[in-house]
Amino acid sequence: MHISSLTDGLFSSEGMQRLFSDRNTIQRMLDVEAALARALALEDVIPQSAVAAIVGACKADLIDADTLAKLVSSAGNLAIPLVKQLTAVVAKTDAEAARYVHWGATSQDVIDSGRVLQLRDAIDLITTDLAELADTLASLAHQHRATIMMGRTWMQHAQPTTLGLKIAGWLDAIMRHQDRLQELRTRVCVLQFGGATGTLASLGHSGLTVATALAKDLSLALPALSWHTHRDRMGEIATTFGLLTGTLGKMARDIALHSQTEIAELAEPLAQERGGSSTMPHKRNPVACSAVLACAIRVPALVSTMLTAMVQEQERALGGWQAEWDTLPEIASLTSAALNQLREVMSGLAVDAARMRSNIEITQGLVIAEAVSLALAQHVGRAVAHELIEAACHQAVESGRSLLDVLNSDTRMPQDFSSSRIEALFDPAHYLGEAPALVERVLAHHRQRKA
Numbered sequence: 001m002h003i004s005s006l007t008d009g010l011f012s013s014e015g016m017q018r019l020f021s022d023r024n025t026i027q028r029m030l031d032v033e034a035a036l037a038r039a040l041a042l043e044d045v046i047p048q049s050a051v052a053a054i055v056g057a058c059k060a061d062l063i064d065a066d067t068l069a070k071l072v073s074s075a076g077n078l079a080i081p082l083v084k085q086l087t088a089v090v091a092k093t094d095a096e097a098a099r100y101v102h103w104g105a106t107s108q109d110v111i112d113s114g115r116v117l118q119l120r121d122a123i124d125l126i127t128t129d130l131a132e133l134a135d136t137l138a139s140l141a142h143q144h145r146a147t148i149m150m151g152r153t154w155m156q157h158a159q160p161t162t163l164g165l166k167i168a169g170w171l172d173a174i175m176r177h178q179d180r181l182q183e184l185r186t187r188v189c190v191l192q193f194g195g196a197t198g199t200l201a202s203l204g205h206s207g208l209t210v211a212t213a214l215a216k217d218l219s220l221a222l223p224a225l226s227w228h229t230h231r232d233r234m235g236e237i238a239t240t241f242g243l244l245t246g247t248l249g250k251m252a253r254d255i256a257l258h259s260q261t262e263i264a265e266l267a268e269p270l271a272q273e274r275g276g277s278s279t280m281p282h283k284r285n286p287v288a289c290s291a292v293l294a295c296a297i298r299v300p301a302l303v304s305t306m307l308t309a310m311v312q313e314q315e316r317a318l319g320g321w322q323a324e325w326d327t328l329p330e331i332a333s334l335t336s337a338a339l340n341q342l343r344e345v346m347s348g349l350a351v352d353a354a355r356m357r358s359n360i361e362i363t364q365g366l367v368i369a370e371a372v373s374l375a376l377a378q379h380v381g382r383a384v385a386h387e388l389i390e391a392a393c394h395q396a397v398e399s400g401r402s403l404l405d406v407l408n409s410d411t412r413m414p415q416d417f418s419s420s421r422i423e424a425l426f427d428p429a430h431y432l433g434e435a436p437a438l439v440e441r442v443l444a445h446h447r448q449r450k451a
Contacts, residue, residue: 010291011298012333013340015125019118020329023060026068029082029114030058032218036105039213043206046100053094054086054101062089077322079107104195104203104210108228108316112192115328116220119237120189122332126244127181129339130174136346137171138446140164145439148428149265149356150367157367160360160428163351165435168442170251175445177244184240188233191215194226197315229312234324238306241335242299248338249296252289255345259286265356269348288341295338302331360428365403369393371431372407372422379414388412 008017018024037054040046063085071081083102091098102110145164150157193211194200200207215222227233258266268286305327309320360367369389377385392410396403404426408419424430 010341011295011337013125013336016122016333016336019121019125020333022065022069024118025078025114026063026065026082027060028117029079029110030060030063030086031117032110032113033083033086033102034058035214035217036103036110036210037100038217039210040100040103042213043209045203045206045210046103047096050094050097050100053090053097056093057086057089077107077111079110083107083110104200104207105193106196108321109193109195109226111325112228113218113220116189116192117218119328119332120185120220122336123181123185123188123237126241126332126336126339127178129336129343130178130181130244133339133343133346134171134174134178134446136343137167137174138443140346140349141167141171141439142443144351144353145436147351147353147356148360148432150360157360157363159367159370160431162432162435162439163353163356164439166254168439170247170254171446172442173247173250175442175449177240177247178449180240180243184237186221188237189220190223190227190233191218191220192226192228194228198226198228228315229317229321231306231310231312231320231324234328235306235310238303238328238331241331242303245296245299245335245338248292248335248342251342252286252292252296252338252345255349256286256289256293259284259289263355263359265352265359267350267352268345269350288345291341292338295334295341299331299334302327302334306331357428364396364401365426366393366396368426368428368431369403372403372425375421375425376413376417379417 034055037046037051041048041051063082068078068081068085072078075081087098087101090101141164143164144167145162147163148160149163149166151159151161191211191214193214195202195207200211203210212222255266255268257263259268267284268288270284305323309323309327312318312320369392373382373385373389376388379385380388388410389407392403392406395401396406399406404423407413407422413422
């Protein structure tokens with residue numbers, strides 16, 4: 001249920017809006033009711049003759065959603081008024097069949113199993129979008145595997161790296177999320193069916209056989225027993241989506257920082273009416289990154305709600321279960337929105353390699369100090385080399401000269417440590433360590449997953 005749909009374009013996706021729409025929520029619960037009727041008849045619990053009328057009535061268009069919404073507050077959940085309406089619809093065509101609607105189930109069985117069907121679709125949607133993002137990142141990492149840029153720690157220049165390695169880091173994290181989603185699917189996509197207290201007592205000795213048939217009909221796994229107040233599955237999907245949104249937020253933060261005027265190394269795709277300002281015509285704001293970050297800010301508190309809701313009373317919950325109903329769809333929607341926004345950014349990411357190279361020169365060679373110190377240590381030892389280079393760095397800062405100029409005029413430098421060798425050390429391409437190999441390791445992992 002939306003307070004406002006004006007910002008859905010920022011904080012949801014069309015696919016996720018369809019999955020968790022009121023109509024689809026009703027339909028998924030009706031899918032469970034239809035499958036239940038078929039399973040009950042298959043095990044001779046209800047007459048086979050009742051199935052057609054029940055299944056035929058399990059269509060969301062036959063349900064008055066407005067009336068349903070009005071009755072939820074007094075009923076305490078959506079299933080009670082839904083079953084009442086469904087029974088009435090069935091009775092119009094077959095009064096005898098109406099006696100067997102919702103036979104042997106409890107409200108939570110229908111609500112939870114319907115929600116699991118929605119979550120299965122949500123996982124599939126995010127899995128597909130995540131695979132597309134991974135492919136785009138792999139292409140960018142390969143394209144920029146040798147694009148040199150400044151690595152930054154504590155928001156300060158540290159040592160040279162490559163854009164390819166930064167993107168490979170993003171990709172590596174995304175692939176871990178792909179693994180989590182795959183593992184999550186097997187644990188979350190399970191049937192909820194236990195009756196009033198999880199014993200299936202209303203079905204006598206047919207309880208497990210009906211449950212087995214119902215799970216098969218819905219293509220869900222059959223758990224060892226019902227999980228009415230054991231909500232680790234719901235907590236796991238919430239935290240998994242939360243972790244993914246956190247990674248998407250980290251990527252958006254990186255891009256936004258690199259798009260600052262003073263840095264200007266990356267930018268979101270340029271498009272008509274995108275990123276402008278109502279007062280400043282020159283602005284090119286990172287609007288997609290802003291949306292991703294807003295999602296990443298909102299999701300953790302919602303995940304906290306889901307984890308808090310896990311502490312539920314005895315066989316059926318009082319408040320905790322109910323707190324999940326709107327929270328989990330919102331988490332899924334925000335995750336999907338962040339993912340879609342970032343996919344769009346990455347598909348047209350603007351890279352200014354020349355600006356990246358010039359930004360390395362801002363400190364006039366200070367970021368190469370470690371490389372020079374290590375090379376000098378081979379001649380005079382580590383301690384002496386560190387002392388010499390540290391003093392040279394201080395002198396360079398105080399005088400406004402480059403570190404290379406200071407070293408070339410330093411009489412303390414050993415004779416066999418030539419100016420030409422010192423100058424070669426100041427090429428950032430010579431101090432990238434294993435960056436190219438590390439990028440290739442991640443890309444090989446990506447290729448292997450797709451093979």
